[in-house]
Amino acid sequence: MTEDFFEKKLIARPITAIPGMIEFDIPVHGDNRGWFKENFQKEKMLPLGFPETFFKDGKLQNNVSLSRQGVLRGLHAEPWDKYISVADNGRVLGSWVDLREGDSFGHVYQTVIDASKGIYVPRGVANGFQVLSETVSYSYLVNDYWALELKSKYAFVNYADPALGITWDDVTNAEVSEADKKHPLLKDVVPLNTEQL
Amino acid sequence: MTEDFFEKKLIARPITAIPGMIEFDIPVHGDNRGWFKENFQKEKMLPLGFPETFFKDGKLQNNVSLSRQGVLRGLHAEPWDKYISVADNGRVLGSWVDLREGDSFGHVYQTVIDASKGIYVPRGVANGFQVLSETVSYSYLVNDYWALELKSKYAFVNYADPALGITWDDVTNAEVSEADKKHPLLKDVVPLNTEQL
Ligand SMILES: Cc1cn([C@H]2C[C@H](O)[C@@H](COP(=O)(O)OP(=O)(O)O[C@H]3OC[C@@H](O)[C@H](O)[C@H]3O)O2)c(=O)[nH]c1=O
Ligand SMILES: Cc1cn([C@H]2C[C@H](O)[C@@H](COP(=O)(O)OP(=O)(O)O[C@H]3OC[C@@H](O)[C@H](O)[C@H]3O)O2)c(=O)[nH]c1=O
Numbered sequence: 001m002t003e004d005f006f007e008k009k010l011i012a013r014p015i016t017a018i019p020g021m022i023e024f025d026i027p028v029h030g031d032n033r034g035w036f037k038e039n040f041q042k043e044k045m046l047p048l049g050f051p052e053t054f055f056k057d058g059k060l061q062n063n064v065s066l067s068r069q070g071v072l073r074g075l076h077a078e079p080w081d082k083y084i085s086v087a088d089n090g091r092v093l094g095s096w097v098d099l100r101e102g103d104s105f106g107h108v109y110q111t112v113i114d115a116s117k118g119i120y121v122p123r124g125v126a127n128g129f130q131v132l133s134e135t136v137s138y139s140y141l142v143n144d145y146w147a148l149e150l151k152s153k154y155a156f157v158n159y160a161d162p163a164l165g166i167t168w169d170d171v172t173n174a175e176v177s178e179a180d181k182k183h184p185l186l187k188d189v190v191p192l193n194t195e196q197l
Numbered sequence: 198m199t200e201d202f203f204e205k206k207l208i209a210r211p212i213t214a215i216p217g218m219i220e221f222d223i224p225v226h227g228d229n230r231g232w233f234k235e236n237f238q239k240e241k242m243l244p245l246g247f248p249e250t251f252f253k254d255g256k257l258q259n260n261v262s263l264s265r266q267g268v269l270r271g272l273h274a275e276p277w278d279k280y281i282s283v284a285d286n287g288r289v290l291g292s293w294v295d296l297r298e299g300d301s302f303g304h305v306y307q308t309v310i311d312a313s314k315g316i317y318v319p320r321g322v323a324n325g326f327q328v329l330s331e332t333v334s335y336s337y338l339v340n341d342y343w344a345l346e347l348k349s350k351y352a353f354v355n356y357a358d359p360a361l362g363i364t365w366d367d368v369t370n371a372e373v374s375e376a377d378k379k380h381p382l383l384k385d386v387v388p389l390n391t392e393q394l
Contacts, residue, residue, distance in 0.1 A: 031374065032372060032374070033262075033268040033373070034264040034268060035262065035263050037261050037262075038259075039260060040257065040259040042256060042258065043256070043342050055255065055257075058239075058252065059239060060239045060252075061235060061238045061239065062236045062238075062259070062336075062338070063234070063235055064234050065230075065231060065233040066233075066285055067230050067231040087284040088332070089263060135286070137285040139261070139284055146235075175229060177228065
């Protein structure tokens with residue numbers, strides 16, 4: 001948990017480096033049992049800038065991954081929007097790289113996420129994280145459906161590319177998937193255009 | 198984790214004791230990093246019986262609670278539907294009591310939930326759980342918005358009522374909220390009618 005974990009006020013901070021990306025502070029209520037949070041609450045978060053377009057096709061998927069310390073997943077930019085969060089007492093270093101064509105191509109944002117944060121990541125922005133705690137439950141909502149057959153159409157960038165300037169923790173010993181090791185360097189990524197997104 | 202945790206086939210089992218309640222087996226994919234699951238996937242789960250009515254008003258909230266071993270939360274029957282799951286390696290004893298007027302009033306269902314299960318709980322069915330693991334992340338989707346001012350209108354039944362026949366583990370030492378201690382016995386609950394739901 002970070003310093004001010006409990007009872008933050010629900011607010012939204014647009015991330016200027018990556019247009020459309022939003023960081024939310026999420027109120028977490030602690031008591032004798034543990035804690036409770038409204039991780040996503042549409043009625044409260046739309047007025048703060050959570051895009052209504054997230055829901056426009058009526059599609060919804062909730063993914064959960066459980067990862068051990070040192071695991072690094074990413075960086076993946078599938079053609080759907082993501083609302084990302086941590087669902088337990090764990091912490092991750094979240095990292096994002098804009099792969100959309102335009103002025104912000106290659107822009108990076110990083111921040112530590114615990115359960116008191118929620119991150120909106122627009123499609124076309126590559127998403128990844130490294131686990132800082134013993135384990136972490138990483139939970140996210142997406143608005144389109146993954147398929148193995150379509151994986152060749154998704155966009156990726158290599159987490160270890162020094163050109164990104166991402167400050168991972170001990171990246172050489174990170175536990176990653178075979179697939180993630182093989183993703184292209186930023187200089188070889190073809191920027192995503194609006195038709196692909 | 199239960200015996201067959203990984204790579205279950207996605208299936209739905211209607212719970213006959215409580216009409217409308219559905220238990221899903223959720224495929225969990227393990228690898229060197231931990232595991233990944235599609236905890237909720239609308240396109241795959243609607244054909245299996247997940248009610249389309251869950252989405253009819255376009256409302257959505259995702260709640261997450263973190264609880265220590267021995268914590269018991271419930272039994273709460275707010276006027277919204279719930280899709281319940283565990284988001285980490287923890288386990289809970291889930292318990293449900295039908296509080297809707299009709300033949301199934303008072304019917305109980307219990308089962309152990311880990312990350313490889315998902316439970317659809319229709320509105321009017323009281324929901325609760327006891328934590329069996331060291332901690333647990335409990336994550337659920339609901340389709341209407343909670344408000345403190347409305348709490349007096351929500352329906353509850355006392356978890357410790359022996360008439361329920363629920364087999365909690367060491368219920369006298371369970372860690373509960375003050376509010377949950379005060380909920381009425383089943384015999385004093387006024388069955389919920391369709392207007393209230
Ligand atoms: C994304 C996804 C994956 N899977 C399966 C395929 C594998 O068996 C397993 C893990 O898939 P990976 O692609 O290796 O997942 P991961 O590396 O964790 O990446 C995911 O988490 C980080 C996210 O940025 C990214 O959207 C998502 O692809 O889950 C599914 O069944 N459904 C899915 O939606
Ligand atoms: C349900 C809910 C609660 N809260 C706040 C109020 C308290 O400060 C704190 C905990 O609320 P409780 O009512 O004590 O939560 P809990 O006993 O865990 O009950 C919840 O989890 C079990 C579920 O069955 C039930 O729907 C839900 O009320 O969170 C919110 O801010 N939003 C909510 O939606």
